[in-house]
Structures are given as structure tokens and as C-alpha cells.
Amino acid sequence: xxxxxxxxxxxxxxxxxxxxxxxxxxxxxxxxxxxxxxxxxxxxxxxxxxxxxxxxxxxxxxxxxxxxxxxxxxxxxxxxxxxxxxxxxxxxxxxxxxxxxxxxxxxxxxxxxxxxxxxxxxxxxxxxxxxxxxxxxxxxxxxxxxxxxxxxxxxxxxxxxxxxxxxxxxxxxxxxxxxxxxxxxxxxxxxxxxxxxxxxxxxxxxxxxxxxxxxxxxxxxxxxxxxxxxxxxxxxxxxxxxxxxxxxxxxxxxxxxxxxxxxxxxxxxxxxxxxxxxxxxxx
Amino acid sequence: xxxxxxxxxxxxxxxxxxxxxxxxxxxxxxxxxxxxxxxxxxxxxxxxxxxxxxxxxxxxxxxxxxxxxxxxxxxxxxxxxxxxxxxxxxxxxxxxxxxxxxxxxxxxxxxxxxxxxxxxxxxxxxxxxxxxxxxxxxxxxxxxxxxxxxxxxxxxxxxxxxxxxxxxxxxxxxxxxxxxxxxxxxxxxxxxxxxxxxxxxxxxxxxxxxxxxxxxxxxxxxxxxxxxxxxxxxxxxxxxxxxxxxxxxxxxxxxxxxxxxxxxxxxxxxxxxxxxxxxxxxxxxxxxxxxxxxxxxxxxxxxxxxxxxxxxxxxx
Numbered sequence: 013x014x015x016x017x018x019x020x021x022x023x024x025x026x027x028x029x030x031x032x033x034x035x036x037x038x039x040x041x042x043x044x045x046x047x048x049x050x051x052x053x054x055x056x057x058x059x060x061x062x063x064x065x066x067x068x069x070x071x072x073x074x075x076x077x078x079x080x081x082x083x084x085x086x087x088x089x090x091x092x093x094x095x096x097x098x099x100x101x102x103x104x105x106x107x108x109x110x111x112x113x114x115x116x117x118x119x120x121x122x123x124x125x126x127x128x129x130x131x132x133x134x135x136x137x138x139x140x141x142x143x144x145x146x147x148x149x150x151x152x153x154x155x156x157x158x159x160x161x162x163x164x165x166x167x168x169x170x171x172x173x174x175x176x177x178x179x180x181x182x183x184x185x186x187x188x189x190x191x192x193x194x195x196x197x198x199x200x201x202x203x204x205x206x207x208x209x210x211x212x213x214x215x216x217x218x219x220x221x222x223x224x225x226x227x228x229x230x231x232x233x234x235x236x237x238x239x240x241x242x243x244x245x246x247x248x249x250x251x252x253x254x255x256x257x258x259x260x261x262x263x264x265x266x267x268x269x270x271x272x273x274x275x276x277x278x279x280x281x282x283x284x285x286x287x288x289x290x291x292x293x294x295x
Numbered sequence: 296x297x298x299x300x301x302x303x304x305x306x307x308x309x310x311x312x313x314x315x316x317x318x319x320x321x322x323x324x325x326x327x328x329x330x331x332x333x334x335x336x337x338x339x340x341x342x343x344x345x346x347x348x349x350x351x352x353x354x355x356x357x358x359x360x361x362x363x364x365x366x367x368x369x370x371x372x373x374x375x376x377x378x379x380x381x382x383x384x385x386x387x388x389x390x391x392x393x394x395x396x397x398x399x400x401x402x403x404x405x406x407x408x409x410x411x412x413x414x415x416x417x418x419x420x421x422x423x424x425x426x427x428x429x430x431x432x433x434x435x436x437x438x439x440x441x442x443x444x445x446x447x448x449x450x451x452x453x454x455x456x457x458x459x460x461x462x463x464x465x466x467x468x469x470x471x472x473x474x475x476x477x478x479x480x481x482x483x484x485x486x487x488x489x490x491x492x493x494x495x496x497x498x499x500x501x502x503x504x505x506x507x508x509x510x511x512x513x514x515x516x517x518x519x520x521x522x523x524x525x526x527x528x529x530x531x532x533x534x535x536x537x538x539x540x541x542x543x544x545x546x547x548x549x550x551x552x553x554x555x556x557x558x559x560x561x562x563x564x565x566x567x568x569x570x571x572x573x574x575x576x577x578x579x580x581x582x583x584x585x586x587x588x589x590x591x592x593x594x595x596x597x598x599x600x601x602x603x604x605x606x607x608x609x610x611x
Contacts, residue, residue: 139306140313145584147547148565152321152577155569156332232438236551239440240566255441262448273441281436288432 038289041282048098048279055095063093063249072265082267084258093249094272098279100250101231104165108230112169113223116176121211123177124184125203134181138174146171147233151242159245168233172226176219183218187211224287228280235276251276303596307589312364314585318578319363320356333376333572350574367582373575377568382579386561392462393560395472396479396552397545401538403484408491413522415492416499427496431489439548443482443555450478460557479556483548487541494537498530505529532599539595543588546580 054060061079067087075082081090123134150167157163187193193210201210231251237243238252246253251272258268322329329352330343344353351359366372372382415424451459457478463471502508503526511525541548549562557563561580568576 136306136309136313139310140317143310143314143585143588144317145544145547145581145588147550148569148577148581148584151565151569152581155572156322156329228436235438236440240550240554242569252440255444259444262444263452266448269444273444277437277441280438281433284432284436 061089107165112172120180400483404487412495543591
């Protein structure tokens with residue numbers, strides 16, 4: 013139920029005393045993500061087969077050297093489409109982490125330092141956002157405002173804000189009581205200086221594992237959205253869309269669905285491995 | 296610290312009012328003309344004008360909100376564009392299928408998760424523990440729509456054991472109902488179970504380090520006695536909170552599973568309403584979903600304070 017956990021990524025994987033992630037796992041995860049990033053960039057630069065061109069001479073072909081992931085029922089290269097889909101997923105994931113996570117952390121730290129009315133308002137808005145069904149709202153916004161990458165990523169990002177506001181607020185509360193913050197305050201440092209120089213550098217490392225979790229949930233959310241048909245408009249490739257498109261020919265051409273699905277799962281796994289590693293490193 | 300119930304309830308009510316306010320402004324907040332989006336470019340200006348009137352878009356935001364709230368309170372949640380039936384009636388008629396799906400998957404998730412979590416917590420680093428940890432970690436990387444596709448392909452198409460999609464009400468034909476429910480319940484329950492195992496295992500390990508667990512062990516309690524009678528209860532607050540959250544947000548998860556398995560529940564209603572841009576229906580579903588989140592949040596709080604009295608005194 014990874015998807016609707018968008019509002020609660022932190023709770024989802026939080027637990028103590030886990031088995032350690034082997035070092036080789038971390039290296040493989042990093043390599044995989046780097047490889048995928050290069051692949052997505054190469055595809056975006058137009059160096060792979062055109063993801064939208066139908067080639068009726070190679071309909072539903074099994075994976076081969078010419079088409080590593082095979083072709084779909086319109087003769088489009090599934091590998092190239094998957095790499096383009098990786099690009100869209102990466103945009104959504106990065107926007108969610110930087111915009112949603114960034115704003116959320118700033119808001120939480122601010123509320124935690126100011127306390128009082130600012131804190132109460134932020135807390136209330138967080139409650140409201142968490143009560144909203146994220147997937148339904150995102151799908152509605154995309155339906156009414158038109159499916160585009162900025163709309164999709166910013167709406168998904170909006171739902172990450174309250175999560176980070178809540179998490180970073182409680183982190184700030186404990187940090188604000190530390191001696192070095194109290195010392196800075198006594199020395200007459202401005203509120204902004206305390207926020208950027210003293211508190212943020214301590215809050216950010218605490219938030220890193222949650223940021224990784226959010227990276228994964230954002231990719232899953234985008235996948236679910238496209239899978240339901242509310243993502244980028246076909247034939248524009250996205251992971252969820254590819255997986256949904258191939259469903260009808262699963263028996264005939266399983267690679268059209270299963271290889272993009274595998275790509276998606278391995279990527280989520282790699283991100284989770286890194287998140288887990290960061291969580292362990294913190295301890 | 297005792298939970299102050301009155302402020303908690305008041306705050307929840309305020310959350311729901313703000314959610315309603317946002318919901319009824321949904322169409323107006325978005326760029327473009329919703330009447331145009333809903334009716335398409337072949338509609339006449341008169342048709343669009345009539346729709347704007349129906350949606351209250353020709354009034355100002357405050358009047359729209361007051362009318363909407365009045366309707367919500369009196370049970371008039373508007374009329375569906377698609378079916379012409381009242382929104383609330385339509386929503387309530389879809390609840391049984393979704394409730395069955397959600398409840399069964401929670402039962403399956405817990406039935407698998409609780410024993411696995413407790414026993415792997417007893418032998419951290421043991422064979423079972425490593426298997427469970429690795430298994431759930433892998434499972435967490437597979438989104439439910441992928442799990443669904445794979446189960447359909449394997450159990451329904453290749454083995455032909457179970458139907459791939461469809462739904463029969465339990466009262467009409469219990470056996471048929473169950474056979475249609477197995478795959479969707481597995482799909483939802485597996486993902487939930489993985490999260491539950493990891494959460495409960497963590498709290499159980501902590502509880503097992505406590506003096507009372509140690510006392511119980513030296514007095515010769517067997518593993519099942521120790522785990523089920525001494526450890527489960529104090530370890531379950533995180534789990535209960537998680538169950539509250541997942542019941543609350545269940546609607547989001549059923550969107551995918553119900554579409555995939557063609558179950559006529561709330562999730563499918565939402566998807567089809569979005570497809571035909573049935574705005575009153577979508578508003579109703581959003582409000583209904585928000586209400587379930589709030590209610591299950593409160594219920595989880597109550598459950599935690601009942602099952603773990605320490606939480607009332609701020610001891611955990």
C-alpha cells in the first residue's frame with residue numbers, strides 16, 4: 013500500500029534493530045541508480061530509438077539485441093520507452109524531494125523555533141493535508157488542469173510538505189534545547205541565522221532517510237497515477253503507463269509489462285537500500 | 296498524559312470543515328474553466344452556463360461554501376452527473392464491497408504479520424528473522440499494481456485456480472464471493488503485512504529487552520507464552536497506530552486494486568467518476584475519504600490508550 017502512504021512515508025518503514033545492509037548492497041544500489049540516470053539522459057538526448065515511432069515490421073517482438081526489452085504491439089521499442097519513463101519518474105521524484113521536502117522542512121523548523129501561533133497553524137494545516145486522500149486529489153487536479161509533468165510533480169510534492177513539516181518540527185524541538193543553539197541565542201544571533209546556521213545543519217541529516225523514502229513513494233505514486241490513466245497522456249511513456257499498456261497482452265508479450273515493472277521494482281529497491289543504509293549510519 | 300478527548304474531537308471537526316471548504320472550491324481553484332473541461336469543446340455556452348450554475352460556480356466562494364456545508368450536514372451531498380442519483384446514496388451503495396476487501400486484507404495481513412514478527416524478534420539474526428527481514432524488504436519495493444498483475448497472471452491466467460476479476464455479493468453466493476476476493480485480498484494484504492511485520496518486530500525487540508521480559512524468561516516461560524502473553528500487548532501501539540492509518544487511507548489503495556480486479560467498490564467509483572469528470576461525485580468521495588481518515592485516527596488513539604495504559608501516563 014506504498015502509494016497511499018504518501019502522507020506517511022516515515023511510519024511505513026520505521027523500525028529498530030534491523031539486519032544490516034551489506035556494503036556491497038549499497039555499492040550496487042548506487043551503481044544501479046547512476047546507470048539509470050545515464051540511461052535516462054542518453055534517452056532524453058535522443059540517442060536511443062524514438063519511443064513514439066510505430067514500426068509495424070517488428071510488432072510484439074521478444075527481447076533481442078536490436079530491442080533489449082522487445083517491442084510492443086505497435087512495434088515501439090520498450091527499452092527506449094522505459095528509459096524515457098525513467099526520466100519522467102526522476103523529475104517527479106526530485107521535484108517532490110526538493111520542493112515538497114524542502115518547503116516542508118523549512119516550515120517545520122520555522123514552526124518548531126517560533127512555537128506559538130505559527131506552530132499551531134502549521135500543525136493544523138498538516139492535519140488537514142493528511143486527511144485528504146492524496147491519490148484522488150492528485151488525479152482530480154491532473155484531470156481538471158490537464159496532465160503535464162509540472163502539474164503531476166508539483167501536486168505530488170504538495171502532499172510531501174506536511175509530512176516533512178511534522179517530522180522536522182519534532183526534530184527541531186529537541187535540537188533547539190541543545191547548548192549550542194542556546195549559546196547562539198544568548199550571543200544575540202538573529203532568528204534567520206539560528207535557523208540556517210545552527211538548526212538546519214542538524215535537522216537535515218535526521219531527515220535524509222525520510223527523503224529517500226519519499227523519493228521511492230513519489231515514484232510509486234507517479235506509477236500508480238499513470239497506471240490508472242491519470243498520468244502523462246499516452247503515447248507519452250511513463251513507467252506506470254507502460255505497465256498498464258502491456259497488461260492486455262501479458263500472455264502474448266509479457267516483456268512489455270514485466271520488464272518495465274522489473275525496472276521500477278529494482279529502482280525502488282535500490283532507493284530503499286540507500287535509505288536503510290542512511291538510517292543505520294545515523295545510529 | 297491523558298488524551299484530552301474534547302479538544303481532539305473539536306480539532307477533528309475543524310479539520311473536516313476545512314476539508315469540505317477546500318473540496319467545494321476544488322473546481323474553482325484550478326486553472327481553466329471547469330465547465331469547459333467537463334462538457335468538452337462541443338458544448339454550447341448555454342450548457343456551460345447551466346453547469347456553472349449547478350456547480351455553484353456563478354456564486355462567490357463563501358456562498359458556495361455555505362450551500363455545500365448545508366447540504367453535507369443535511370445529507371444532501373449533491374447529484375451525480377453520471378448516474379443522476381444522489382451522491383451519498385451512490386457512495387454508501389459501494390461501501391460493502393470496499394469494506395469487505397479492506398477488512399479481509401487487514402485480517403490476512405495481521406494473521407501473517409503478527410506471528411512472523413514476534414518469532415523473528417525472539418531470535419534476532421536467526422534463520423527466520425533473516426528470511427522475514429529480507430522478504431519484507433523486497434516486498435516493500437513492489438508496488439501493489441505490480442503485485443496485482445503478477446497474481447492475476449499466475450493464479451488466474453496460468454493456473455486458472457481463481458477468477459481474475461469481477462465481484463459477487465456475499466449474500467448472493469458466499470463461495471463465489473470468496474473466490475473473487477482471494478487475489479485482491481492477497482494483493483492488498485501482502486503489502487500491508489510487510490509494513491506491519493517490520494513495525495511490530497521493532498517494538499517487540501525493544502519489549503524483549505525489558506526487565507519484565509527477562510523475568511518471564513528466567514521463570515521458565517515458553518516462547519509462545521512469553522511472546523503472546525507478555526510481549527504482544529506492550530509492543531502493539533505502533534502497530535495499532537499503523538492499522539489506524541492504513542484503514543483511514545485504505546481508499547487510496549483500493550483505487551488500484553479495485554480497478555485491477557474490477558470490484559465495484561468506492562475505489563472503482565472514484566476512478567470512473569474521474570474518467571467522466573463527475574465533479575459532485577468526486578467531491579463526495581474526497582469528503583467521505585477524509586472523514587474515514589479522521590475517524591480511524593481517533594479510533595486508533597482510543598485503542599492505543601486502552602491496550603497500553605502506559606501511554607495515558609506518558610510513560611512510552
